[in-house]
Amino acid sequence: MKKFLELISEEMKQAFEAAGYDRELGKMTLSNRPDLCEYQCNGAMAGAKLYKKAPIMIANEVAEKLAGSNIFSEVSAVAPGFLNCKVQASFVGAYLAEMAKTEKFGLEMPKNPDKVIIDYGGPNVAKPLHVGHLRSAVIGESIKRIVRYAGHEIIGDIHLGDWGLQMGLICAEMQERQPDLVYFDEKYDGEYPTDAPFTIAELGEIYPTASAKSKEDEAFKEKALEATGKIQSGVRGYRALWKHIMAVSLPDLKKNYENLNVDFELWKGESDVHDLIPGMAEKMKADGYAYMSEGALVVDIKEESDTKEIPPCMILKSDGAALYTTTDLATILERMEKYQPDRMIYLTDKRQELHFEQVFRCARKTGLVTPDTGLLHIGFGTVNGKDGKPFKTRDGGVMRLEMLIDEINEEMYRKITDNREVSEEEAKQTAKTVALAAIKYGDLSNQAAKDYIFDIDKFTSFEGDTGPYILYTIVRIKSILNKYKDQGGSLEGNIIGAPGNESEKALMLEVAKFNAMMEAACEETAPHKVCAYIYDLANAFNKFYHETKILAEESEAKKKEYIALLLLTRDILETCIDLLGFSAPERM
Numbered sequence: 001m002k003k004f005l006e007l008i009s010e011e012m013k014q015a016f017e018a019a020g021y022d023r024e025l026g027k028m029t030l031s032n033r034p035d036l037c038e039y040q041c042n043g044a045m046a047g048a049k050l051y052k053k054a055p056i057m058i059a060n061e062v063a064e065k066l067a068g069s070n071i072f073s074e075v076s077a078v079a080p081g082f083l084n085c086k087v088q089a090s091f092v093g094a095y096l097a098e099m100a101k102t103e104k105f106g107l108e109m110p111k112n113p114d115k116v117i118i119d120y121g122g123p124n125v126a127k128p129l130h131v132g133h134l135r136s137a138v139i140g141e142s143i144k145r146i147v148r149y150a151g152h153e154i155i156g157d158i159h160l161g162d163w164g165l166q167m168g169l170i171c172a173e174m175q176e177r178q179p180d181l182v183y184f185d186e187k188y189d190g191e192y193p194t195d196a197p198f199t200i201a202e203l204g205e206i207y208p209t210a211s212a213k214s215k216e217d218e219a220f221k222e223k224a225l226e227a228t229g230k231i232q233s234g235v236r237g238y239r240a241l242w243k244h245i246m247a248v249s250l251p252d253l254k255k256n257y258e259n260l261n262v263d264f265e266l267w268k269g270e271s272d273v274h275d276l277i278p279g280m281a282e283k284m285k286a287d288g289y290a291y292m293s294e295g296a297l298v299v300d301i302k303e304e305s306d307t308k309e310i311p312p313c314m315i316l317k318s319d320g321a322a323l324y325t326t327t328d329l330a331t332i333l334e335r336m337e338k339y340q341p342d343r344m345i346y347l348t349d350k351r352q353e354l355h356f357e358q359v360f361r362c363a364r365k366t367g368l369v370t371p372d373t374g375l376l377h378i379g380f381g382t383v384n385g386k387d388g389k390p391f392k393t394r395d396g397g398v399m400r401l402e403m404l405i406d407e408i409n410e411e412m413y414r415k416i417t418d419n420r421e422v423s424e425e426e427a428k429q430t431a432k433t434v435a436l437a438a439i440k441y442g443d444l445s446n447q448a449a450k451d452y453i454f455d456i457d458k459f460t461s462f463e464g465d466t467g468p469y470i471l472y473t474i475v476r477i478k479s480i481l482n483k484y485k486d487q488g489g490s491l492e493g494n495i496i497g498a499p500g501n502e503s504e505k506a507l508m509l510e511v512a513k514f515n516a517m518m519e520a521a522c523e524e525t526a527p528h529k530v531c532a533y534i535y536d537l538a539n540a541f542n543k544f545y546h547e548t549k550i551l552a553e554e555s556e557a558k559k560k561e562y563i564a565l566l567l568l569t570r571d572i573l574e575t576c577i578d579l580l581g582f583s584a585p586e587r588m
Contacts, residue, residue, distance in 0.1 A: 001106025003519070004095055004512040005029075005039075008071055008087060012041050015065040021047055021058065028085070037074070037084035038509060044081040055081025092508045093498040093561075099511070100496060100568045105575075107515050109151035114374075116154040117335055118144050120347035121257070121264060124161035125249045126170055126207050129256045129401040131391045131454075132349070135380045138443045138581065140347040141262045142527040143378075145579045150522035155339065158257075160269030162246060163327065166207060168228030171241055172220060173210035174198070175227070183237035192237070196244035200252045203245070229321075232274060259405055261436060261581050273330035277322050280330055280368075281315050289366045290315055301361035310354075313362040328359045332368050343374035345525065350379025350449055378525060381451035383443070391454050404454075408435040411460050412468075416588070430585045434468050435460070437582040441467030444580055445531035465535050470577065473538040474584040477570045480550055484563055487551070494564035497557075503544040504562075507569065510540040514572055527580060534576045541569055 002010075005028055013026030025043030032040070044059035051058065059077035066075045074086040099105045120140025123133055140156065147154045174197065175184050181197060182188050198206065214221040230238040250267070257263070281297060284290035289299050295318030302310045315326055322330075335341060346356055356377035363369050385391045391399055413431035416422065422430070442459035446452040462468045481491060499505035513533065521529040550566070553559040574584060 001098060001102055001108065001515065003516045004509075005516055007095070008039060008085070011066070011069060011071040012043070012062075012083070012085075015062045015069075016043060016047075018065045019058070019061040021051065021062070026062075031084070033084075036078075037076075037086055039085045039087065041083040041085065042081075044077075044083060048081065059083050087509070089498040089505060092505060092512065093496055095512055096508050096565070096568060097496045099514070100564065104149070105514050105568075105572060107150070107518050114152045114342040115339065116147055116152055116343045116345060117339060117341045118147070118154060118156050118345040118347070119159045119331075120144075120156065121158035121262075122161065122348060123158070123253060124164070124166050125253070125269070126166055126203055126245050128204050129253065131383050131399045131401060131404055133401055134260075134383060134404070134439070135443060135448070136347045136349075137257060137260055137262045138440050139378070139380055139448050139527060141260075141581045142440075142444055142530075142579060143345065143347070143525050145581065146518070146521050146527065146530065147525075149575075149579055150518060152522075155266060155341075156264045157266040157268050158253075158264040159331070160267070160271075162269035163232065163271040163274060164324075165224060165228050166211070167231050167242055167245060168224040168226070169210035169214055170203070170206055170245060171227035171231065171238055172224040173206050173213070174241065175223075176220075177206075183241045186235070186237065188237065192240040196248045197241075198244075198248065200248050203248055256401055259402075260439075268331075270327040270331075273327055273334050274322075276330045276333055277316075277326055280333055281326075284315060284366050287366065294318065299362050299366060301358060301365060303361075310357065310361070313358040315362075325355065325359055325362075328355075329363060329366075329368060332359070332363050336369060336373070341373070343376065346375075346377045348377070348379060350381060353377065353379050376525070378448055380448045381446075383454050384451055386453060386455060388453070405435065405439065408439055408456065408460065411435070411456055412438065415460060415462075430588060433583060433585045434471055434588065437467030437471050437577070437584075439467075440580055440582050441470065441531060444527040445535075447526070447528050465531075467582065468588075470534055470538050470573065471584045472588055473541055474570060474573050474577070475586070475588045476545065477541065477566050477573075478584075478586060480545075481563065481566060481570070483551060484559075489559075489563065491563065491567060494560040494567070496564045496568065497561040500558060501548065503540075503547045504565070507537075507540040507544045508565065510537045511565075511569060511572060521579075530576050530579055534573055537569065537573060 009026060009028040012028050013023040016026040017023040025047045026041060027043065028039050028041050030039060031037045044055040044062065047053070047058050048055040056077060056079050059081045062083060063075045063077045066072055069075070071088055071091050072085050073088045076084045078084050118140055120136045121133070122136055123129055144154050144156045174181065178197065182192065210224065214224055227238060231242045281290065284299060285297070290297050293312065296314050297316040298312040298314050301313050313325055314323055315329070316322060332344070335344065348356070360375040360377070363375065364371070369375065383391045409431055412435040413427055416427050416431050416434070438459040442454065443452070445465060458464070459466055460468060462472050485491065499508050517529055517533040521527065548562070550562045551559070553562060577584060
């Protein structure tokens with residue numbers, strides 16, 4: 001199904017052509033003066049130079065050709081040469097009626113869908129998720145859903161940090177606390193215990209203690225580095241302890257991501273590609289790309305067009321150890337071999353921009369990817385408190401994600417129970433649903449690259465550009481539809497007709513923008529475009545609701561048209577919030 005703007009542009013292009021001008025001058029845009037018209041065309045201004053003619057003369061000639069148009073109800077030429085247009089009410093109604101009966105509201109599917117891998121999440125195992133993990137999870141999940149809805153195949157990978165120094169720190173700290181554990185006896189050749197020697201709560205204390213100690217005690221840090229090497233080289237006891245760390249950590253990670261309604265198809269980590277690294281490094285050397293520099297193995301990646309210094313990409317350190325760069329390159333190698341993706345998308349803090357520039361250039365130069373494989377890094381800004389600094393707990397520590405979610409849940413529960421009498425069970429479930437909308441919409445309504453202020457009062461408000469406001473609008477529509485059913489009306493078989501008033505038409509024109517918005521959100525990997533759209537749509541619906549007696553409409557035929565419009569509006573809003581990763585309750 002063609003996009004609404006494409007159809008009205010086509011009508012305008014034909015008018016330009018009929019008047020003897022280049023048809024491409026007929027491109028339409030949304031009006032920047034909605035008080036004057038709905039759409040505008042500035043083609044006559046561009047054509048003035050080309051045809052050496054006053055733009056108002058061109059505009060008048062084109063306007064004449066549109067007299068009696070089935071698409072435009074009004075076309076006026078305005079000095080110095082703008083074409084101001086209004087669309088026929090019947091055309092808008094017919095377009096929405098077609099949307100309502102077409103799969104995915106008429107969104108055109110790609111002829112050659114891409115296979116995409118999206119790398120998001122990226123937590124370090126054995127460390128609790130904190131507020132810094134929020135953005136990669138929330139933005140990544142939404143992009144995955146948007147790309148999938150737009151007709152592409154997409155696979156989400158958590159890409160765990162499960163193979164680095166933090167593992168060695170835990171082992172070194174455990175050895176200091178319990179030196180008699182069988183894992184540290186290198187002569188032991190029996191079976192290791194099936195139960196871990198620590199709980200998730202204990203692990204949450206062991207790691208930060210070990211991390212702080214390594215910053216002050218050089219000998220302890222050396223011990224941790226040695227333990228990391230033992231894990232990676234496969235020393236039995238250390239590898240068994242590593243497996244315990246993984247077994248205890250993963251269920252906790254899964255629970256936290258589940259609370260965010262975030263889901264990964266692949267639970268892979270750096271450890272999965274460890275065995276690929278030696279062969280990859282050797283091939284890079286054999287192909288003449290990698291060379292030794294001050295004891296380290298590097299690949300030059302600078303290009304003639306560079307305006308700033310891009311350092312070489314380090315593959316192996318002087319002691320032979322791998323880096324994040326190495327595991328990221330080996331992961332690309334594995335993904336190309338296993339999945340042959342057309343594109344890979346990475347979500348991380350924007351401060352890792354240089355790292356991914358190096359990784360992508362090295363992957364292309366050394367042939368790990370094909371020349372047409374898309375590699376995209378989306379760097380996001382930080383979540384800040386009201387003081388403009390990174391969001392912290394009241395005592396100044398990094399806030400755990402679990403605590404943040406609990407805090408929002410409690411605030412939503414308070415607001416829901418303050419406003420109405422409702423059972424505790426329903427209030428808790430509704431609070432959880434609305435809290436998730438508050439968190440996700442609060443994040444996603446910002447462009448990914450920008451920092452934003454996490455303002456609990458603002459995010460949990462039922463007014464303004466917030467998740468709860470969007471949900472309140474959906475619940476309002478559901479309530480009207482339920483009342484209509486209670487009055488004996490049927491939700492089936494109703495067809496959208498021509499709008500009967502300005503607010504109904506304004507709502508219809510917002511609904512009609514869905515396909516264009518979805519296409520842009522997918523192409524630009526931009527969930528904030530979905531947020532902006534549903535906020536405008538919710539506003540348009542609420543204006544229509546306040547100005548129209550929907551259920552009190554005397555004409556039964558018109559009432560059915562209203563109901564059909566409400567159903568389409570609800571379905572599009574619910575589709576959009578699902579793409580953002582949250583849902584609406586039945587009532588609030």
